[in-house]
Amino acid sequence: xxxxxxxxxxxxxxxxxxxxxxxxxxxxxxxxxxxxxxxxxxxxxxxxxxxxxxxxxxxxxxxxxxxxxxxxxxxxxxxxxxxxxxxxxxxxxxxx
Amino acid sequence: xxxxxxxxxxxxxxxxxxxxxxxxxxxxxxxxxxxxxxxxxxxxxxxxxxxxxxxxxxxxxxxxxxxxxxxxxxxxxxxxxxxxxxxxxxxxxxxxxxxxxxxxxxxxxxxxxxxxxxxxxxxxxxxxxxxxxxxxxxxxxxxxxxxxxxxxxxxxxxxxxxxxxxxxxxxxxxxxxxxxxxxxxxxxxxxxxxxxxxxxxxxxxxxxxxxxxxxxxxxxxxxxxxxxxxxxxxxxxxxxxxxxxxxxxxxxxxxxxxxxxxxxxxxxxxxxxxxxxxxxxxxxxxxxxxxxxxxxxxxxxxxxxxxxxxxxxxxxxxxxxxxxxxxxxxxxxxxxxxxxxxxxxxxxxxxxxxxxxxxxxxxxxxxxxxxxxxxxxxxxxxxxxxxxxxxxxxxxxxxxxxxxxxxxxxxxxxxxxxxxxxxxxxxxxxxxxxxxxxxxxxxxxxxxxxxxxxxxxxxxxxxxxxxxxxxxxxxxxxxxxxxxxxxxxxxxx
Numbered sequence: 001x002x003x004x005x006x007x008x009x010x011x012x013x014x015x016x017x018x019x020x021x022x023x024x025x026x027x028x029x030x031x032x033x034x035x036x037x038x039x040x041x042x043x044x045x046x047x048x049x050x051x052x053x054x055x056x057x058x059x060x061x062x063x064x065x066x067x068x069x070x071x072x073x074x075x076x077x078x079x080x081x082x083x084x085x086x087x088x089x090x091x092x093x094x095x096x
Numbered sequence: 097x098x099x100x101x102x103x104x105x106x107x108x109x110x111x112x113x114x115x116x117x118x119x120x121x122x123x124x125x126x127x128x129x130x131x132x133x134x135x136x137x138x139x140x141x142x143x144x145x146x147x148x149x150x151x152x153x154x155x156x157x158x159x160x161x162x163x164x165x166x167x168x169x170x171x172x173x174x175x176x177x178x179x180x181x182x183x184x185x186x187x188x189x190x191x192x193x194x195x196x197x198x199x200x201x202x203x204x205x206x207x208x209x210x211x212x213x214x215x216x217x218x219x220x221x222x223x224x225x226x227x228x229x230x231x232x233x234x235x236x237x238x239x240x241x242x243x244x245x246x247x248x249x250x251x252x253x254x255x256x257x258x259x260x261x262x263x264x265x266x267x268x269x270x271x272x273x274x275x276x277x278x279x280x281x282x283x284x285x286x287x288x289x290x291x292x293x294x295x296x297x298x299x300x301x302x303x304x305x306x307x308x309x310x311x312x313x314x315x316x317x318x319x320x321x322x323x324x325x326x327x328x329x330x331x332x333x334x335x336x337x338x339x340x341x342x343x344x345x346x347x348x349x350x351x352x353x354x355x356x357x358x359x360x361x362x363x364x365x366x367x368x369x370x371x372x373x374x375x376x377x378x379x380x381x382x383x384x385x386x387x388x389x390x391x392x393x394x395x396x397x398x399x400x401x402x403x404x405x406x407x408x409x410x411x412x413x414x415x416x417x418x419x420x421x422x423x424x425x426x427x428x429x430x431x432x433x434x435x436x437x438x439x440x441x442x443x444x445x446x447x448x449x450x451x452x453x454x455x456x457x458x459x460x461x462x463x464x465x466x467x468x469x470x471x472x473x474x475x476x477x478x479x480x481x482x483x484x485x486x487x488x489x490x491x492x493x494x495x496x497x498x499x500x501x502x503x504x505x506x507x508x509x510x511x512x513x514x515x516x517x518x519x520x521x522x523x524x525x526x527x528x529x530x531x532x533x534x535x536x537x538x539x540x541x542x543x544x545x546x547x548x549x550x551x552x553x554x555x556x557x558x559x560x561x562x563x564x565x566x567x568x569x570x571x572x573x574x575x576x577x578x579x580x581x582x583x584x585x586x587x588x589x
Contacts, residue, residue: 004464016416016463017423018456019444028460031520035461038521039405039474045481052479053486056293056307056537057562061336076197080427089425094439 004032100125102263105169105320112158112168119158119168122266123151123212126170129264130214135589138249138259140175140233141183141216150212157210165347166327167210172259172268175216176223177203177311178300182213186302187221187231190450191428200300201332202269202311209327214265218255221452222419223276223304226526227515228254230454235512238284239585242550245511250280250526256314257284261585267315267324271301273308274407275530278542281314282504282555285544285583287576288314289321289569292562293537294339297332305414306337308407308534318543318573322346325565341563349566354574355389357567360497364400365529367506373548374503381501381545381556384578385571395497397488402481403532404524409465409478410535415455416462422450457520486536493561499571502529504542504555529557539565541572544581553583 004012009029013020020028078084083091100122103111111117127144147170154168178184178196185191199207207213221230227248228236236254238247239262249258253270257280260268270277272290281288289312296311303309313324326347331340361382366375382392424430424446431445451459465474492500506528515523533540538559545556556575560568 008464012460012464012467014444015467016456016460017420017440017443017447018451018459019441019448028457031457032461032464034519034521035408035457036464036474038524039409039465039478041405042402042409042474042477042481045399045402045477045484047477047480047484050480050483052476053482054479055337056486056535057337057339059294059337059339062333062340064333073197077426079197080194082424082428082430091425092433092437092439092442 004029004036101129103266104317105165105266105315105323106317108169108266109165113163119151119154119212120148122168123147123170123214126214126265133262133264133589136237136239136258136262137234138218138236138255138262138264139172139215140218140255143182143213143215146182147212147214150207154210154212164209164327165323166206168212169266170212170214171206172215172217172256172265173203173213174253174256174269174271175219176271176302177269178302179203179213179216182216184216184302186223187219187233188450188452188455189232189429190422190447194427196300198300201297201334202301202328205330206269206327211327217259217268220252220254221455222302222415223252223271223273224415224454224458225251226275226279226523227251227512229512230452232452237512238509239589240284240509240552241585241588242552247509248283248512250283250509252276253280253288253314257281257286257288260284260286260314260316262589267313267320269311269328270314271309271311272534273304273411274534275527277312277314278530278540278557279505279526281542282544282553283509285553285581286314286316287318287321287541287543288312289325289541289565290533290539291325291329291565292539294337295329295565297330297335297338299332299334303418305411306418307414308411318569318576319347319350321541322350322569344566346566346569350570350573352570352574354385354571357390357498357571358496359385359390359392360395360492360500361392362395362397362400362500362502364397365502367528370506374506374554377546377554377556378501378503381575381579384575385501388574388578393497395492395495395500397492397532399481399484399488400532403485403535404528406478406481406485407527407531407535408524409474410482412458412462413466413475414462416459416466419455419459422447482535485532489536489538498561499568500559502557502559504529504557508548508550508552508554533559538562539568541568543572543576545575545579546581547583553581
């Protein structure tokens with residue numbers, strides 16, 4: 001169906017939020033194309049009237065009351081953060 | 097008595113209960129074996145002090161007569177399981193330094209039944225791989241060796257498989273999204289079962305593809321798989337897909353009697369180019385089951401050939417969504433930023449540095465197949481094909497088939513690095529016999545059934561009906577007994 005061109009590879013990398021240097025884009029585009037070509041086999045299958053699978057086991061999900069079940073552990077949640085300050089996760093400036 | 101680290105769970109349990117051995121002695125024997133096996137690179141985070149503390153507690157419990165089967169048994173835990181206060185990084189750089197403040201449900205159940213965690217086991221990064229070559233910790237080396245080459249233990253649970261085969265622990269946890277328990281079990285002459293989707297809680301296990309992921313035990317015998325699976329299973333309110341069904345006593349149901357059982361042989365699994373040795377092993381497995389009183393029936397699973405392409409749409413799609421959480425904000429690695437970098441550069445640089453090549457590739461494939469304009473052509477189509485793959489199995493079971501016998505892998509273990517220049521699809525073919533089982537949510541077990549001409553183990557796979565792990569294990573044990581596989585890798589490390 002579709003061959004992945006450089007522009008598409010660049011766009012996919014950006015959508016995935018993965019920095020890919022310009023000189024690596026051709027190889028990436030080729031790899032993605034090869035994998036997608038492998039997937040093209042799926043076009044041989046007659047899927048007329050077939051429902052897409054949403055759950056592999058026919059089970060109704062359990063319900064529970066919509067209430068707070070946990071919390072009050074700010075320090076434990078921040079303990080693994082690369083940069084935590086004054087009880088918050090710190091990131092580069094987002095709004096000018 | 098054989099060396100303590102080489103015992104099966106069942107043997108160790110009986111010795112522990114009789115007071116003939118202590119959990120501390122078992123644990124020390126394993127810790128010594130681990131220390132001497134650095135070359136295999138199976139254990140990547142060592143927790144000897146924690147292990148000895150738990151072993152002492154297990155001994156107290158054993159003395160008081162409160163001894164569940166896993167009490168005092170030293171096990172390894174795959175790095176994909178979050179373990180409280182112990183590094184858990186899914187063999188990825190992006191989780192460097194992460195110490196979970198909580199314990200996964202499965203490893204908590206094992207801990208609470210008295211099992212002793214020896215440390216964390218190497219694996220493919222985020223469980224994406226079939227050769228254990230994508231790990232940030234480096235390759236795991238298969239204890240089986242026939243020439244100068246280092247062989248792969250398979251993947252993604254390669255550290256677990258190598259550790260069990262090399263007698264570094266009595267058993268280990270694994271996880272299986274497309275074959276990651278069964279393929280490494282086959283490559284190392286060990287037993288691995290992936291239970292029905294929903295048997296084990298996924299809570300606290302780093303997610304790869306949530307509709308396919310299941311945990312399971314990796315052991316030396318089918319009986320051990322039954323014992324350990326029992327301890328890992330059960331409903332968990334924290335995983336909405338875990339099944340609220342009673343867990344049978346799998347070990348008690350190992351009757352050894354499979355008379356009248358109907359075993360299906362799917363014709364589509366006879367792949368072009370399959371080595372004659374594997375074909376012969378498969379036929380002899382069927383013969384052994386027939387001799388034990390089972391009926392062998394040829395069946396058809398017509399959509400088999402579409403399982404791999406469907407899997408390689410669905411699994412990356414789910415992975416791209418699951419792995420979106422690794423953003424350098426809440427845990428793990430964050431890239432060093434340049435002056436003027438904003439939050440988007442932080443995400444992009446962090447993920448480029450933190451994810452290895454295979455993970456990046458799959459996240460991008462997943463992103464593409466879910467993107468506007470391609471969602472129907474790839475993702476929805478794959479989900480429809482998945483419905484058809486599951487229907488194939490349902491029709492076989494509706495005909496009265498109890499279990500399906502197939503090869504576990506299309507080859508024996510190959511050399512590390514041998515696939516380096518192959519295109520990624522070649523590596524994906526390792527999962528050709530196992531991936532259908534995940535797509536259909538069924539239980540599957542791999543067990544060693546013979547050696548190839550080089551002297552490497554080969555495995556067979558049995559696939560069961562949903563929730564019928566007990567019958568599956570019973571059939572597997574009959575096959576195990578008939579095959580009489582007793583070979584062990586000679587120690588060279």
